[in-house]
Each structure stands twice: as C-alpha cells, then as structure tokens.
Amino acid sequence: GEDVEQSLFLSVREGDSSVINCTYTDSSSTYLYWYKQEPGAGLQLLTYIFSNMDMKQDQRLTVLLNKKDKHLSLRIADTQTGDSAIYFCAAGGAGANNLFFGTGTRLTVIP
Amino acid sequence: NAGVTQTPKFRVLKTGQSMTLLCAQDMNHEYMYWYRQDPGMGLRLIHYSVGEGTTAKGEVPDGYNVSRLKKQNFLLGLESAAPSQTSVYFCATHSLGPLSNQPQHFGDGTRLSIL
Numbered sequence: 001g002e003d004v005e006q007s008l009f010l011s012v013r014e015g016d017s018s019v020i021n022c023t024y025t026d027s028s029s030t031y032l033y034w035y036k037q038e039p040g041a042g043l044q045l046l047t048y049i050f051s052n053m054d055m056k057q058d059q060r061l062t063v064l065l066n067k068k069d070k071h072l073s074l075r076i077a078d079t080q081t082g083d084s085a086i087y088f089c090a091a092g093g094a095g096a097n098n099l100f101f102g103t104g105t106r107l108t109v110i111p
Numbered sequence: 112n113a114g115v116t117q118t119p120k121f122r123v124l125k126t127g128q129s130m131t132l133l134c135a136q137d138m139n140h141e142y143m144y145w146y147r148q149d150p151g152m153g154l155r156l157i158h159y160s161v162g163e164g165t166t167a168k169g170e171v172p173d174g175y176n177v178s179r180l181k182k183q184n185f186l187l188g189l190e191s192a193a194p195s196q197t198s199v200y201f202c203a204t205h206s207l208g209p210l211s212n213q214p215q216h217f218g219d220g221t222r223l224s225i226l
C-alpha cells in the first residue's frame with residue numbers, strides 16, 4: 001500500500017489562514033482527497049483534486065498539488081472556530097480498495 | 112434524510128464473544144465499505160462491496176466477515192472478538208460517478224471495546 005503522512009497538530013488564530021500539509025509515496029495516485037472529521041462523527045468529504053491539476057479553489061478552501069514532490073496542501077482562508085476538527089488527506093488510484101488515508105491533522109482554532 | 116446509519120453506536124464485548132455491526136444506507140449506492148480507525152493511524156479498509164451479493168477483502172480483513180444480502184445493508188461480523196479489535200468502525204458509501212472509486216458518505220461510527 002501507499003504511505004500518506006501528515007503532521008498531527010496545527011493551531012491557528014481565528015481569522016488567520018490555516019495550511020495543512022500532506023505527502024504521499026505512490027506517484028501513480030490519481031485521486032487526492034481532503035476529509036474533515038468533527039468529534040463523534042464520521043468523515044465528511046471536503047474537496048478533492050485529480051493528479052492532472054495543480055490547484056483547486058472552492059470558496060475558503062484551496063488545494064495545491066505538487067506532483068513532482070508528491071505534496072498536497074489544504075489552505076483554509078479566514079479560519080473560524082467551526083473549522084476546528086481533524087483533517088484527513090487520502091490518496092489513491094482506480095479501484096474500490098485503492099485509497100489510503102493519512103493519520104489526520106488536528107486543527108485547533110484559537111478565538 | 113438518514114444517509115448512512117450505523118448500529119449500534121457503542122458496544123463493549125468480552126474476548127471471544129461475537130457480534131454484528133449493521134450499516135444501512137438509503138441512497139441506493141452501489142459501493143459500501145467498512146473501515147476501522149485507531150489512534151494515530153488513518154482509516155484502514157477492512158472489507159468492501161461493489162454491489163448486492165458481492166464482497167471483497169481490504170487491507171486488514173483478518174478476524175472479520177461481511178455480507179451484503181440486500182443492497183441497502185452491509186454487515187460486519189466479528190466471530191470471536193479479540194482486544195486488538197478495539198476500535199472505532201466506520202461504514203462509508205458512494206455511487207457511480209466522477210468520484211466513482213472513493214467513499215463520500217460516512218456513518219457516525221461504532222465505538223467497540225473488547226475486554
């Protein structure tokens with residue numbers, strides 16, 4: 001399987017931008033995803049990017065992909081207290097059993 | 112508007128006991144998955160199903176069995192529970208489409224403790 005790595009913790013002040021980073025090992029990964037998990041809940045698909053894209057923006061969320069370095073980032077603009085959660089990066093290719101998750105980054109937003 | 116419903120939400124078992132976790136979805140999705148989530152680790156795929164009557168092994172299938180007799184239900188069974196199976200279990204689903212290979216809708220999880 002693939003290794004997907006993320007830092008475990010990130011703290012930011014309300015109103016600042018948050019940047020959550022992720023690296024993966026399999027250069028053939030076609031699909032790259034960001035999920036959000038709030039306490040006591042399942043994962044919520046936030047956004048995704050295909051490997052033939054460099055950037056994707058969706059309201060306050062910006063995903064950047066550096067395919068050469070196998071590095072993915074999620075930027076949250078104007079971070080709010082409601083953004084406090086665990087964010088998971090996932091990478092994979094075609095096939096229902098071909099998706100691998102990172103360990104998750106716990107984002108804490110300080111009022 | 113239930114989406115993906117997992118039952119039970121919590122359970123404590125003794126080593127050697129058996130139980131079944133139920134995942135029910137009302138979205139008519141073809142694909143269903145069972146994952147486990149452990150501290151400091153990402154989700155790991157246990158088993159999955161690409162349609163009614165079909166199941167397949169994921170990354171960590173040992174000690175688990177599954178069945179998909181009805182399209183809307185995906186059952187995860189533990190025949191003889193072990194402490195190493197203490198975890199939070201998530202069911203996920205998706206339909207065919209642009210993101211056709213990856214889970215999009217998750218249940219709220221089943222927290223299982225094996226003593």
